[in-house]
Amino acid sequence: MKKLQTLFLGVLVIIAVLFAGVLQLKKQTGMSGAETVNIYNWGDYLAPDLITKFEKETGYKVNYDTFDSNEAMYTKIKQGGTSYDITVPSDYMTQKMIKEHLVTKLSADKIKGLANIGPAYLNRSFDPHNQYSIPYFWGTLGIIYNDKFYQKTDVDHWSKLWDQKFRNQLMFIDGAREYLGVGLLTLGYSQNTTDQAKLLEASAKLRQLKPNIKAIAADEIKMYLADEEGRVAVEYSGEASEMLAENSHLHYVIPQEGTNVWFDNLVIPRSAQNKKGAYAFINFMLRPENAARNARYIGYSTPNQAALKLLPAKIRQNQAFYPSQAQLRKMEVYQDLGQKKVQEYNDLYLTLKIKK
Amino acid sequence: MQKMRSLFAVPYALWLMFFVFAPIALIVGYSLMDINGHLTLTNYQDFFSSSNYLLLTLSSFWYALLITLCTLLFGYPMAYCLTHLKHRDLWLMLVILPTWISLLLKAYAFIGIFGIHGGVNQFLGLFGIPARQILFTNFSFVFVSAYIELPFMILPIYNSLVEIDSSLIFASYDLGANKWQTFTKIIWPLSLSGVKSGIQAIFIPSLSLFMLTRLIGGNHVITLGTAIEEHFLVTQNWGMGATIGVVLIIIMLLVMGLTRQRKGGS
Structure with missing residues:
Protein backbone atom coordinates (compact mmCIF):
# COMPACT_ATOMS: atom_id res chain seq x y z
CA MET A 1 0.00 0.00 0.00
CA LYS A 2 2.86 2.30 0.88
CA LYS A 3 4.30 1.74 -2.57
CA LEU A 4 1.01 2.62 -4.22
CA GLN A 5 0.83 5.81 -2.20
CA THR A 6 4.30 6.83 -3.31
CA LEU A 7 3.40 6.07 -6.89
CA PHE A 8 0.25 8.15 -6.61
CA LEU A 9 2.17 11.05 -5.13
CA GLY A 10 4.81 10.70 -7.81
CA VAL A 11 2.19 10.99 -10.55
CA LEU A 12 0.78 14.12 -8.91
CA VAL A 13 4.24 15.68 -8.73
CA ILE A 14 4.91 14.92 -12.39
CA ILE A 15 1.61 16.51 -13.37
CA ALA A 16 2.48 19.61 -11.35
CA VAL A 17 5.92 19.88 -12.92
CA LEU A 18 4.55 19.49 -16.45
CA PHE A 19 1.90 22.10 -15.75
CA ALA A 20 4.49 24.55 -14.53
CA GLY A 21 6.53 23.81 -17.64
CA VAL A 22 3.60 24.58 -19.90
CA LEU A 23 3.01 27.88 -18.11
CA GLN A 24 6.66 28.79 -18.52
CA LEU A 25 6.59 27.91 -22.23
CA LYS A 26 3.47 29.98 -22.69
CA LYS A 27 5.16 32.92 -21.08
CA GLN A 28 8.17 32.56 -23.38
CA THR A 29 6.15 32.28 -26.60
CA GLY A 30 3.96 35.05 -25.27
CA MET A 31 0.41 33.87 -25.85
CA SER A 32 -0.90 37.30 -25.01
CA GLY A 33 2.10 39.62 -24.78
CA ALA A 34 2.28 42.90 -26.61
CA GLU A 35 5.38 41.86 -28.54
CA THR A 36 3.79 39.01 -30.44
CA VAL A 37 1.39 39.01 -33.35
CA ASN A 38 -0.90 35.99 -33.26
CA ILE A 39 -1.88 35.01 -36.77
CA TYR A 40 -4.66 32.48 -37.36
CA ASN A 41 -4.48 31.43 -40.99
CA TRP A 42 -5.17 28.53 -43.33
CA GLY A 43 -2.48 25.85 -43.35
CA ASP A 44 0.51 26.80 -45.54
CA TYR A 45 -1.06 30.07 -46.62
CA LEU A 46 1.83 32.46 -45.98
CA ALA A 47 5.38 32.20 -47.30
CA PRO A 48 7.55 31.24 -44.28
CA ASP A 49 10.35 33.60 -45.23
CA LEU A 50 7.89 36.50 -45.06
CA ILE A 51 7.28 35.69 -41.40
CA THR A 52 11.02 35.90 -40.74
CA LYS A 53 11.24 39.13 -42.71
CA PHE A 54 8.32 40.65 -40.81
CA GLU A 55 9.83 39.67 -37.47
CA LYS A 56 13.19 41.16 -38.40
CA GLU A 57 11.68 44.40 -39.70
CA THR A 58 9.24 45.13 -36.91
CA GLY A 59 10.68 43.32 -33.92
CA TYR A 60 7.37 41.52 -33.31
CA LYS A 61 7.33 37.79 -32.79
CA VAL A 62 4.86 35.91 -34.95
CA ASN A 63 2.79 33.10 -33.54
CA TYR A 64 1.26 31.23 -36.49
CA ASP A 65 -1.73 28.93 -35.89
CA THR A 66 -3.68 27.24 -38.67
CA PHE A 67 -7.23 26.09 -39.43
CA ASP A 68 -8.66 24.06 -42.28
CA SER A 69 -12.15 25.44 -42.69
CA ASN A 70 -13.92 28.76 -42.27
CA GLU A 71 -16.37 27.12 -39.92
CA ALA A 72 -13.66 25.72 -37.66
CA MET A 73 -12.04 29.15 -37.44
CA TYR A 74 -15.39 30.86 -36.82
CA THR A 75 -16.34 28.44 -34.05
CA LYS A 76 -13.02 28.93 -32.28
CA ILE A 77 -13.09 32.73 -32.47
CA LYS A 78 -16.75 32.90 -31.48
CA GLN A 79 -16.28 30.72 -28.43
CA GLY A 80 -13.68 33.17 -27.13
CA GLY A 81 -10.59 32.47 -25.08
CA THR A 82 -8.42 33.25 -28.09
CA SER A 83 -6.46 36.39 -28.75
CA TYR A 84 -5.69 36.22 -32.44
CA ASP A 85 -4.66 39.52 -33.96
CA ILE A 86 -5.17 38.51 -37.57
CA THR A 87 -7.34 35.90 -39.19
CA VAL A 88 -8.25 35.12 -42.79
CA PRO A 89 -11.95 34.34 -43.42
CA SER A 90 -13.39 33.86 -46.92
CA ASP A 91 -16.01 36.23 -48.29
CA TYR A 92 -19.24 34.79 -46.90
CA MET A 93 -17.58 34.15 -43.54
CA THR A 94 -16.25 37.72 -43.48
CA GLN A 95 -19.83 38.90 -43.98
CA LYS A 96 -21.07 36.64 -41.21
CA MET A 97 -18.36 37.75 -38.79
CA ILE A 98 -19.08 41.41 -39.51
CA LYS A 99 -22.78 40.78 -38.90
CA GLU A 100 -22.01 39.14 -35.58
CA HIS A 101 -19.53 41.82 -34.51
CA LEU A 102 -16.63 39.42 -34.29
CA VAL A 103 -14.21 41.67 -36.19
CA THR A 104 -13.05 45.25 -35.61
CA LYS A 105 -13.62 48.13 -37.95
CA LEU A 106 -10.34 49.12 -39.62
CA SER A 107 -9.26 52.72 -39.26
CA ALA A 108 -8.32 53.90 -42.74
CA ASP A 109 -5.54 56.20 -41.58
CA LYS A 110 -3.58 53.29 -40.10
CA ILE A 111 -3.58 51.35 -43.35
CA LYS A 112 -0.93 52.11 -45.89
CA GLY A 113 -0.94 50.72 -49.41
CA LEU A 114 -4.61 50.02 -49.97
CA ALA A 115 -4.19 51.80 -53.33
CA ASN A 116 -2.14 48.80 -54.46
CA ILE A 117 -5.27 46.65 -54.47
CA GLY A 118 -7.09 46.62 -57.81
CA PRO A 119 -10.54 48.30 -57.81
CA ALA A 120 -12.24 45.09 -59.01
CA TYR A 121 -11.33 43.44 -55.72
CA LEU A 122 -12.50 46.18 -53.40
CA ASN A 123 -15.95 47.23 -52.25
CA ARG A 124 -17.44 43.78 -52.73
CA SER A 125 -20.88 42.86 -51.41
CA PHE A 126 -19.58 41.00 -48.34
CA ASP A 127 -17.86 44.13 -47.00
CA PRO A 128 -18.91 47.37 -48.75
CA HIS A 129 -16.11 49.97 -48.79
CA ASN A 130 -13.81 47.45 -47.08
CA GLN A 131 -14.50 48.82 -43.64
CA TYR A 132 -13.51 45.56 -41.98
CA SER A 133 -11.39 43.52 -44.37
CA ILE A 134 -8.48 43.69 -46.80
CA PRO A 135 -8.40 41.13 -49.65
CA TYR A 136 -5.52 38.66 -49.29
CA PHE A 137 -5.96 36.24 -52.18
CA TRP A 138 -8.78 35.61 -54.62
CA VAL A 261 -15.33 34.40 -57.38
CA TRP A 262 -13.96 34.04 -53.85
CA PHE A 263 -11.88 36.25 -51.66
CA ASP A 264 -9.87 35.41 -48.58
CA ASN A 265 -9.48 38.52 -46.46
CA LEU A 266 -7.30 39.79 -43.66
CA VAL A 267 -9.39 40.87 -40.68
CA ILE A 268 -8.67 41.83 -37.07
CA PRO A 269 -10.84 39.87 -34.64
CA ARG A 270 -12.52 41.84 -31.87
CA SER A 271 -10.60 39.82 -29.30
CA ALA A 272 -7.20 40.91 -30.69
CA GLN A 273 -4.67 41.94 -28.05
CA ASN A 274 -2.11 43.57 -30.30
CA LYS A 275 -3.98 45.74 -32.80
CA LYS A 276 -0.86 47.78 -33.56
CA GLY A 277 0.96 44.62 -34.55
CA ALA A 278 -2.04 43.56 -36.64
CA TYR A 279 -1.97 46.81 -38.61
CA ALA A 280 1.78 46.45 -39.03
CA PHE A 281 1.21 43.00 -40.52
CA ILE A 282 -1.56 44.19 -42.87
CA ASN A 283 0.62 47.03 -44.11
CA PHE A 284 3.53 44.63 -44.51
CA MET A 285 1.44 42.30 -46.64
CA LEU A 286 0.10 45.19 -48.74
CA ARG A 287 3.62 46.08 -49.89
CA PRO A 288 4.02 44.95 -53.53
CA GLU A 289 7.28 43.02 -53.06
CA ASN A 290 5.86 41.02 -50.15
CA ALA A 291 2.52 40.33 -51.82
CA ALA A 292 4.36 39.23 -54.98
CA ARG A 293 6.63 36.93 -52.99
CA ASN A 294 3.60 35.43 -51.24
CA ALA A 295 1.71 34.97 -54.52
CA ARG A 296 4.67 33.12 -56.04
CA TYR A 297 4.92 30.85 -53.01
CA ILE A 298 1.18 30.07 -52.68
CA GLY A 299 0.33 30.17 -56.39
CA TYR A 300 -3.06 31.83 -55.91
CA SER A 301 -4.12 35.04 -57.60
CA THR A 302 -3.17 38.22 -55.78
CA PRO A 303 -5.50 41.23 -55.66
CA ASN A 304 -2.44 43.47 -55.34
CA GLN A 305 -2.06 45.16 -58.76
CA ALA A 306 1.34 46.61 -57.90
CA ALA A 307 2.53 43.13 -56.91
CA LEU A 308 1.15 41.65 -60.12
CA LYS A 309 3.52 43.87 -62.10
CA LEU A 310 6.43 42.19 -60.29
CA LEU A 311 5.31 38.70 -61.29
CA PRO A 312 6.61 36.97 -64.46
CA ALA A 313 4.60 37.66 -67.62
CA LYS A 314 3.64 33.99 -67.85
CA ILE A 315 1.67 34.25 -64.63
CA ARG A 316 0.37 37.76 -65.24
CA GLN A 317 -1.06 37.01 -68.67
CA ASN A 318 -2.65 33.70 -67.76
CA GLN A 319 -6.33 34.31 -68.50
CA ALA A 320 -7.40 31.31 -66.45
CA PHE A 321 -5.99 32.74 -63.22
CA TYR A 322 -6.15 36.45 -64.00
CA PRO A 323 -9.33 36.80 -66.09
CA SER A 324 -10.17 40.12 -67.73
CA GLN A 325 -12.07 42.78 -65.82
CA ALA A 326 -15.08 42.20 -68.10
CA GLN A 327 -15.11 38.51 -67.14
CA LEU A 328 -14.65 39.38 -63.49
CA ARG A 329 -17.73 41.54 -63.50
CA LYS A 330 -19.83 38.53 -64.53
CA MET A 331 -18.68 36.55 -61.51
CA MET B 1 -7.44 1.80 4.41
CA GLN B 2 -10.97 2.18 3.13
CA LYS B 3 -10.39 5.90 2.81
CA MET B 4 -7.22 5.37 0.81
CA ARG B 5 -9.04 3.05 -1.54
CA SER B 6 -11.79 5.53 -2.29
CA LEU B 7 -9.10 8.14 -2.92
CA PHE B 8 -7.69 5.96 -5.67
CA ALA B 9 -11.10 5.85 -7.27
CA VAL B 10 -11.20 9.64 -7.66
CA PRO B 11 -9.31 9.84 -10.97
CA TYR B 12 -11.53 7.20 -12.54
CA ALA B 13 -14.69 8.79 -11.24
CA LEU B 14 -13.55 12.14 -12.61
CA TRP B 15 -12.66 10.53 -15.90
CA LEU B 16 -16.06 8.91 -16.22
CA MET B 17 -17.72 12.16 -15.25
CA PHE B 18 -15.92 14.44 -17.68
CA PHE B 19 -15.24 12.18 -20.62
CA VAL B 20 -18.18 9.78 -20.61
CA PHE B 21 -21.23 11.17 -18.86
CA ALA B 22 -20.77 14.88 -19.51
CA PRO B 23 -20.35 14.49 -23.31
CA ILE B 24 -23.38 12.20 -23.55
CA ALA B 25 -25.42 14.64 -21.48
CA LEU B 26 -24.25 17.47 -23.76
CA ILE B 27 -25.23 15.55 -26.88
CA VAL B 28 -28.67 14.79 -25.49
CA GLY B 29 -28.99 18.41 -24.36
CA TYR B 30 -28.07 19.82 -27.77
CA SER B 31 -30.43 17.42 -29.49
CA LEU B 32 -33.30 19.02 -27.57
CA MET B 33 -32.45 22.51 -28.81
CA ASP B 34 -33.33 24.26 -32.05
CA ILE B 35 -30.99 26.68 -33.84
CA ASN B 36 -31.91 29.54 -31.54
CA GLY B 37 -31.28 27.51 -28.40
CA HIS B 38 -34.91 26.96 -27.44
CA LEU B 39 -36.00 23.70 -25.88
CA THR B 40 -37.88 21.64 -28.44
CA LEU B 41 -38.49 18.19 -29.86
CA THR B 42 -38.55 19.34 -33.49
CA ASN B 43 -35.16 17.80 -34.21
CA TYR B 44 -36.53 14.36 -33.48
CA GLN B 45 -39.68 15.12 -35.44
CA ASP B 46 -37.57 16.23 -38.39
CA PHE B 47 -35.39 13.17 -38.15
CA PHE B 48 -38.19 10.63 -38.11
CA SER B 49 -40.29 12.39 -40.74
CA SER B 50 -37.44 12.90 -43.20
CA SER B 51 -37.01 10.19 -45.80
CA ASN B 52 -33.38 11.32 -46.17
CA TYR B 53 -32.42 10.55 -42.60
CA LEU B 54 -34.31 7.28 -42.50
CA LEU B 55 -32.61 6.24 -45.72
CA LEU B 56 -29.26 7.24 -44.25
CA THR B 57 -29.93 5.26 -41.09
CA LEU B 58 -30.89 2.26 -43.17
CA SER B 59 -27.83 2.49 -45.40
CA SER B 60 -25.51 3.05 -42.40
CA PHE B 61 -27.02 -0.01 -40.76
CA TRP B 62 -26.73 -2.06 -43.94
CA TYR B 63 -23.09 -1.19 -44.57
CA ALA B 64 -22.14 -1.71 -40.93
CA LEU B 65 -23.79 -5.12 -41.13
CA LEU B 66 -21.92 -6.00 -44.33
CA ILE B 67 -18.60 -4.89 -42.87
CA THR B 68 -19.20 -6.85 -39.66
CA LEU B 69 -20.18 -9.98 -41.59
CA CYS B 70 -17.10 -9.75 -43.80
CA THR B 71 -14.76 -9.33 -40.85
CA LEU B 72 -16.43 -12.23 -39.04
CA LEU B 73 -16.19 -14.44 -42.12
CA PHE B 74 -12.48 -13.73 -42.50
CA GLY B 75 -11.66 -13.15 -38.86
CA TYR B 76 -12.98 -16.35 -37.30
CA PRO B 77 -11.02 -18.82 -39.45
CA MET B 78 -7.94 -16.64 -39.11
CA ALA B 79 -8.22 -16.55 -35.33
CA TYR B 80 -8.83 -20.30 -35.30
CA CYS B 81 -5.73 -20.96 -37.39
CA LEU B 82 -3.71 -18.63 -35.19
CA THR B 83 -4.39 -20.76 -32.13
CA HIS B 84 -2.89 -23.77 -33.92
CA LEU B 85 0.30 -22.08 -35.08
CA LYS B 86 3.75 -22.56 -33.64
CA HIS B 87 4.88 -18.96 -33.14
CA ARG B 88 1.55 -17.56 -32.03
CA ASP B 89 2.90 -14.39 -30.51
CA LEU B 90 4.71 -13.42 -33.67
CA TRP B 91 1.66 -14.02 -35.85
CA LEU B 92 -0.54 -12.19 -33.42
CA MET B 93 1.78 -9.22 -33.55
CA LEU B 94 1.58 -9.26 -37.34
CA VAL B 95 -2.21 -9.12 -37.05
CA ILE B 96 -2.00 -6.16 -34.69
CA LEU B 97 0.72 -4.35 -36.62
CA PRO B 98 -1.56 -2.61 -39.17
CA THR B 99 -3.48 -0.97 -36.33
CA TRP B 100 -0.34 1.02 -35.50
CA ILE B 101 -0.63 2.82 -38.81
CA SER B 102 -2.92 5.81 -39.13
CA LEU B 103 -6.28 5.07 -40.70
CA LEU B 104 -5.83 7.94 -43.13
CA LEU B 105 -2.51 6.57 -44.34
CA LYS B 106 -4.08 3.20 -44.96
CA ALA B 107 -6.94 4.81 -46.85
CA TYR B 108 -4.51 6.74 -49.03
CA ALA B 109 -2.54 3.57 -49.67
CA PHE B 110 -5.71 1.91 -50.96
CA ILE B 111 -6.31 4.84 -53.28
CA GLY B 112 -2.98 3.92 -54.84
CA ILE B 113 -3.72 0.20 -54.93
CA PHE B 114 -7.25 0.46 -56.33
CA GLY B 115 -6.58 3.30 -58.78
CA ILE B 116 -6.94 3.04 -62.55
CA HIS B 117 -3.15 2.80 -62.77
CA GLY B 118 -2.88 1.06 -59.40
CA GLY B 119 -1.52 -2.33 -58.40
CA VAL B 120 -4.73 -4.33 -58.78
CA ASN B 121 -5.42 -3.08 -62.29
CA GLN B 122 -1.82 -3.64 -63.34
CA PHE B 123 -2.01 -7.20 -62.05
CA LEU B 124 -5.28 -7.80 -63.92
CA GLY B 125 -3.63 -6.27 -66.97
CA LEU B 126 -1.10 -9.15 -66.98
CA PHE B 127 -3.96 -11.46 -67.88
CA GLY B 128 -5.28 -9.12 -70.52
CA ILE B 129 -8.14 -7.82 -68.40
CA PRO B 130 -8.71 -4.13 -69.18
CA ALA B 131 -8.39 -1.59 -66.34
CA ARG B 132 -11.64 -1.08 -64.51
CA GLN B 133 -13.04 1.34 -61.99
CA ILE B 134 -12.50 -0.10 -58.50
CA LEU B 135 -12.28 3.04 -56.40
CA PHE B 136 -15.55 4.78 -55.57
CA THR B 137 -17.57 1.57 -55.70
CA ASN B 138 -19.54 -0.04 -52.89
CA PHE B 139 -17.23 -3.03 -53.08
CA SER B 140 -14.09 -1.00 -52.44
CA PHE B 141 -15.72 0.79 -49.53
CA VAL B 142 -16.74 -2.44 -47.80
CA PHE B 143 -13.41 -4.07 -48.58
CA VAL B 144 -11.27 -1.27 -47.17
CA SER B 145 -13.47 -0.83 -44.09
CA ALA B 146 -13.38 -4.57 -43.41
CA TYR B 147 -9.61 -4.62 -43.84
CA ILE B 148 -9.17 -1.77 -41.38
CA GLU B 149 -11.49 -3.31 -38.77
CA LEU B 150 -10.30 -6.91 -39.13
CA PRO B 151 -7.80 -6.96 -36.24
CA PHE B 152 -10.54 -5.88 -33.84
CA MET B 153 -12.50 -9.00 -34.79
CA ILE B 154 -9.56 -11.40 -34.71
CA LEU B 155 -8.24 -10.39 -31.29
CA PRO B 156 -11.29 -11.08 -29.07
CA ILE B 157 -12.06 -14.30 -30.94
CA TYR B 158 -8.47 -15.43 -30.60
CA ASN B 159 -8.52 -14.71 -26.89
CA SER B 160 -11.70 -16.68 -26.30
CA LEU B 161 -10.41 -19.58 -28.40
CA VAL B 162 -7.13 -19.74 -26.50
CA GLU B 163 -8.99 -19.86 -23.19
CA ILE B 164 -10.92 -22.99 -24.15
CA ASP B 165 -9.71 -25.86 -22.00
CA SER B 166 -8.20 -28.38 -24.42
CA SER B 167 -9.36 -31.27 -22.24
CA LEU B 168 -12.93 -30.37 -23.25
CA ILE B 169 -12.01 -30.92 -26.87
CA PHE B 170 -10.27 -34.21 -26.10
CA ALA B 171 -13.30 -35.31 -24.14
CA SER B 172 -15.50 -34.53 -27.10
CA TYR B 173 -13.37 -36.72 -29.37
CA ASP B 174 -13.26 -39.45 -26.74
CA LEU B 175 -17.01 -39.52 -26.67
CA GLY B 176 -17.08 -40.13 -30.39
CA ALA B 177 -17.79 -36.66 -31.79
CA ASN B 178 -16.30 -35.87 -35.17
CA LYS B 179 -14.47 -32.65 -36.01
CA TRP B 180 -17.58 -30.81 -37.17
CA GLN B 181 -19.59 -31.82 -34.10
CA THR B 182 -16.77 -30.79 -31.83
CA PHE B 183 -16.67 -27.41 -33.52
CA THR B 184 -20.41 -26.74 -33.43
CA LYS B 185 -21.04 -28.18 -29.96
CA ILE B 186 -17.89 -27.21 -28.10
CA ILE B 187 -15.66 -24.65 -29.77
CA TRP B 188 -18.23 -22.31 -31.31
CA PRO B 189 -20.40 -21.92 -28.18
CA LEU B 190 -17.34 -21.36 -26.02
CA SER B 191 -15.90 -18.74 -28.36
CA LEU B 192 -19.21 -16.93 -28.68
CA SER B 193 -18.24 -14.32 -26.12
CA GLY B 194 -15.27 -13.34 -28.29
CA VAL B 195 -17.47 -13.17 -31.38
CA LYS B 196 -19.89 -10.93 -29.54
CA SER B 197 -17.21 -8.50 -28.40
CA GLY B 198 -15.81 -8.52 -31.92
CA ILE B 199 -19.20 -7.59 -33.34
CA GLN B 200 -19.55 -4.79 -30.82
CA ALA B 201 -16.08 -3.48 -31.60
CA ILE B 202 -16.79 -3.34 -35.32
CA PHE B 203 -20.47 -2.73 -35.86
CA ILE B 204 -20.62 0.43 -33.79
CA PRO B 205 -17.70 2.37 -35.30
CA SER B 206 -18.78 1.19 -38.77
CA LEU B 207 -22.07 3.03 -38.40
CA SER B 208 -20.36 6.37 -38.62
CA LEU B 209 -17.28 5.87 -40.81
CA PHE B 210 -17.19 9.09 -42.71
CA MET B 211 -13.67 9.73 -43.94
CA LEU B 212 -13.73 6.46 -45.86
CA THR B 213 -17.10 7.22 -47.44
CA ARG B 214 -15.46 10.19 -49.10
CA LEU B 215 -11.94 8.92 -49.74
CA ILE B 216 -12.78 5.40 -50.92
CA GLY B 217 -16.52 5.69 -51.57
CA GLY B 218 -16.29 9.04 -53.37
CA ASN B 219 -19.49 10.05 -51.55
CA HIS B 220 -21.45 7.38 -53.43
CA VAL B 221 -21.79 5.68 -50.07
CA ILE B 222 -23.38 8.03 -47.55
CA THR B 223 -23.73 7.20 -43.88
CA LEU B 224 -24.99 9.03 -40.81
CA GLY B 225 -21.44 10.20 -40.13
CA THR B 226 -21.55 12.31 -43.30
CA ALA B 227 -24.73 13.98 -42.09
CA ILE B 228 -23.31 14.66 -38.63
CA GLU B 229 -20.19 16.25 -40.08
CA GLU B 230 -22.30 18.44 -42.31
CA HIS B 231 -24.51 19.63 -39.46
CA PHE B 232 -21.67 20.51 -37.15
CA LEU B 233 -19.38 22.12 -39.70
CA VAL B 234 -21.46 23.53 -42.54
CA THR B 235 -25.02 24.24 -41.52
CA GLN B 236 -24.06 24.91 -37.89
CA ASN B 237 -27.24 23.12 -36.85
CA TRP B 238 -25.71 21.43 -33.83
CA GLY B 239 -29.13 20.36 -32.59
CA MET B 240 -29.77 18.19 -35.64
CA GLY B 241 -26.21 16.83 -35.57
CA ALA B 242 -26.63 15.90 -31.92
CA THR B 243 -29.99 14.27 -32.67
CA ILE B 244 -28.33 11.98 -35.20
CA GLY B 245 -25.69 11.31 -32.55
CA VAL B 246 -28.39 10.28 -30.08
CA VAL B 247 -29.91 7.95 -32.67
CA LEU B 248 -26.49 6.37 -33.15
CA ILE B 249 -26.12 5.93 -29.39
CA ILE B 250 -29.52 4.22 -29.25
CA ILE B 251 -28.58 1.86 -32.10
CA MET B 252 -25.35 1.17 -30.24
CA LEU B 253 -27.27 0.31 -27.06
CA LEU B 254 -29.51 -2.01 -29.07
CA VAL B 255 -26.49 -3.80 -30.50
CA MET B 256 -24.97 -4.07 -27.04
CA GLY B 257 -28.24 -5.48 -25.73
CA LEU B 258 -28.46 -8.07 -28.48
CA THR B 259 -24.89 -9.22 -27.96
CA ARG B 260 -24.99 -9.07 -24.17
CA GLN B 261 -22.88 -11.63 -22.32
CA ARG B 262 -25.10 -13.71 -20.10
CA LYS B 263 -23.44 -14.21 -16.78
CA GLY B 264 -23.80 -17.43 -14.77
CA GLY B 265 -24.98 -19.62 -17.67
CA SER B 266 -28.54 -20.67 -18.16
Missing part, protein backbone atom coordinates in the same frame (compact mmCIF):
# COMPACT_ATOMS: atom_id res chain seq x y z
CA GLY A 139 -9.78 33.02 -57.14
CA THR A 140 -12.57 31.35 -59.03
CA LEU A 141 -14.42 28.07 -59.36
CA GLY A 142 -13.79 26.41 -62.70
CA ILE A 143 -13.26 23.20 -64.62
CA ILE A 144 -9.98 21.33 -64.87
CA TYR A 145 -9.56 18.91 -67.74
CA ASN A 146 -6.83 16.61 -68.99
CA ASP A 147 -5.95 17.31 -72.62
CA LYS A 148 -5.23 13.63 -73.28
CA PHE A 149 -8.94 12.93 -73.06
CA TYR A 150 -10.80 16.19 -73.64
CA GLN A 151 -10.29 19.59 -75.16
CA LYS A 152 -11.10 23.11 -74.12
CA THR A 153 -14.32 23.33 -76.16
CA ASP A 154 -15.67 20.34 -74.21
CA VAL A 155 -15.83 22.36 -71.02
CA ASP A 156 -16.27 26.03 -71.94
CA HIS A 157 -19.91 26.06 -70.79
CA TRP A 158 -21.29 24.68 -67.55
CA SER A 159 -24.10 22.97 -69.48
CA LYS A 160 -21.53 20.82 -71.31
CA LEU A 161 -20.83 18.91 -68.10
CA TRP A 162 -24.09 17.06 -68.72
CA ASP A 163 -22.68 15.63 -71.95
CA GLN A 164 -22.64 11.88 -72.45
CA LYS A 165 -18.85 11.82 -72.87
CA PHE A 166 -18.30 12.68 -69.23
CA ARG A 167 -20.25 9.62 -68.05
CA ASN A 168 -18.75 8.52 -64.73
CA GLN A 169 -15.73 10.78 -65.24
CA LEU A 170 -16.54 14.04 -63.46
CA MET A 171 -15.11 14.81 -60.04
CA PHE A 172 -16.77 17.47 -57.97
CA ILE A 173 -15.64 19.50 -54.98
CA ASP A 174 -17.62 18.51 -51.88
CA GLY A 175 -19.73 21.58 -51.11
CA ALA A 176 -23.43 22.38 -51.19
CA ARG A 177 -22.97 25.95 -52.47
CA GLU A 178 -20.63 24.83 -55.23
CA TYR A 179 -22.77 21.91 -56.38
CA LEU A 180 -26.08 23.74 -56.41
CA GLY A 181 -24.31 26.86 -57.67
CA VAL A 182 -23.32 25.07 -60.87
CA GLY A 183 -26.92 23.94 -61.34
CA LEU A 184 -28.17 27.49 -60.83
CA LEU A 185 -25.56 28.96 -63.21
CA THR A 186 -26.47 26.46 -65.91
CA LEU A 187 -30.10 27.56 -65.67
CA GLY A 188 -29.05 31.20 -65.77
CA TYR A 189 -29.89 31.98 -62.15
CA SER A 190 -27.83 33.72 -59.49
CA GLN A 191 -25.64 31.54 -57.28
CA ASN A 192 -27.15 33.32 -54.30
CA THR A 193 -30.71 32.35 -55.24
CA THR A 194 -33.02 32.00 -52.28
CA ASP A 195 -36.19 31.31 -54.28
CA GLN A 196 -37.26 27.79 -53.43
CA ALA A 197 -38.77 27.04 -56.83
CA LYS A 198 -35.52 27.92 -58.57
CA LEU A 199 -33.51 25.84 -56.11
CA LEU A 200 -35.75 22.85 -56.73
CA GLU A 201 -35.38 23.37 -60.47
CA ALA A 202 -31.59 23.42 -60.10
CA SER A 203 -31.62 20.31 -57.98
CA ALA A 204 -33.81 18.50 -60.54
CA LYS A 205 -31.32 19.51 -63.21
CA LEU A 206 -28.44 18.21 -61.07
CA ARG A 207 -30.21 14.87 -60.64
CA GLN A 208 -29.46 14.33 -64.33
CA LEU A 209 -25.78 15.09 -63.73
CA LYS A 210 -25.49 12.20 -61.31
CA PRO A 211 -24.53 9.51 -63.89
CA ASN A 212 -21.56 11.65 -64.87
CA ILE A 213 -20.28 12.02 -61.32
CA LYS A 214 -17.33 9.78 -60.56
CA ALA A 215 -16.74 11.11 -57.06
CA ILE A 216 -17.55 14.01 -54.79
CA ALA A 217 -14.36 14.67 -52.86
CA ALA A 218 -12.24 17.37 -51.26
CA ASP A 219 -8.47 17.94 -51.29
CA GLU A 220 -7.94 14.46 -52.74
CA ILE A 221 -9.14 15.66 -56.14
CA LYS A 222 -5.72 17.23 -56.55
CA MET A 223 -4.08 13.83 -56.28
CA TYR A 224 -6.67 12.03 -58.43
CA LEU A 225 -6.26 14.44 -61.33
CA ALA A 226 -2.49 14.58 -61.13
CA ASP A 227 -2.43 10.75 -61.25
CA GLU A 228 -5.03 10.73 -64.03
CA GLU A 229 -7.39 8.70 -61.90
CA GLY A 230 -9.80 11.49 -62.78
CA ARG A 231 -9.94 13.27 -66.11
CA VAL A 232 -12.11 16.27 -65.41
CA ALA A 233 -13.10 18.07 -62.21
CA VAL A 234 -14.94 21.09 -60.90
CA GLU A 235 -12.50 22.72 -58.48
CA TYR A 236 -11.19 26.02 -57.15
CA SER A 237 -8.50 27.87 -59.04
CA GLY A 238 -6.13 27.70 -56.07
CA GLU A 239 -6.19 23.91 -56.01
CA ALA A 240 -6.03 23.94 -59.80
CA SER A 241 -2.77 25.87 -59.86
CA GLU A 242 -1.18 23.19 -57.68
CA MET A 243 -2.45 20.41 -59.95
CA LEU A 244 -1.26 22.17 -63.08
CA ALA A 245 2.21 22.40 -61.59
CA GLU A 246 2.25 18.62 -61.14
CA ASN A 247 0.79 17.47 -64.46
CA SER A 248 1.33 19.49 -67.64
CA HIS A 249 -1.66 17.84 -69.35
CA LEU A 250 -4.08 19.60 -67.03
CA HIS A 251 -5.74 22.91 -67.88
CA TYR A 252 -8.05 25.22 -65.99
CA VAL A 253 -11.07 26.81 -67.68
CA ILE A 254 -13.61 29.35 -66.46
CA PRO A 255 -16.91 28.63 -68.26
CA GLN A 256 -18.41 31.51 -70.20
CA GLU A 257 -21.57 31.88 -68.12
CA GLY A 258 -19.37 33.17 -65.32
CA THR A 259 -18.73 31.52 -62.01
CA ASN A 260 -18.13 32.06 -58.34
CA GLU A 332 -20.55 36.39 -58.24
CA VAL A 333 -19.37 36.15 -54.67
CA TYR A 334 -21.21 33.68 -52.43
CA GLN A 335 -23.21 35.65 -49.93
CA ASP A 336 -24.10 34.55 -46.45
CA LEU A 337 -27.70 33.47 -46.95
CA GLY A 338 -28.50 32.99 -43.29
CA GLN A 339 -28.78 29.73 -41.40
CA LYS A 340 -32.16 28.76 -42.79
CA LYS A 341 -31.21 29.00 -46.45
CA VAL A 342 -27.84 27.36 -45.82
CA GLN A 343 -29.79 24.49 -44.30
CA GLU A 344 -32.05 24.35 -47.35
CA TYR A 345 -29.06 24.23 -49.71
CA ASN A 346 -27.50 21.46 -47.65
CA ASP A 347 -30.68 19.42 -47.41
CA LEU A 348 -31.05 19.54 -51.19
CA TYR A 349 -27.39 18.63 -51.55
CA LEU A 350 -27.70 15.70 -49.16
CA THR A 351 -30.74 14.44 -51.07
CA LEU A 352 -28.80 14.66 -54.32
CA LYS A 353 -25.93 12.72 -52.77
CA ILE A 354 -28.18 9.97 -51.40
CA LYS A 355 -30.39 9.37 -54.44
CA LYS A 356 -28.84 7.26 -57.13
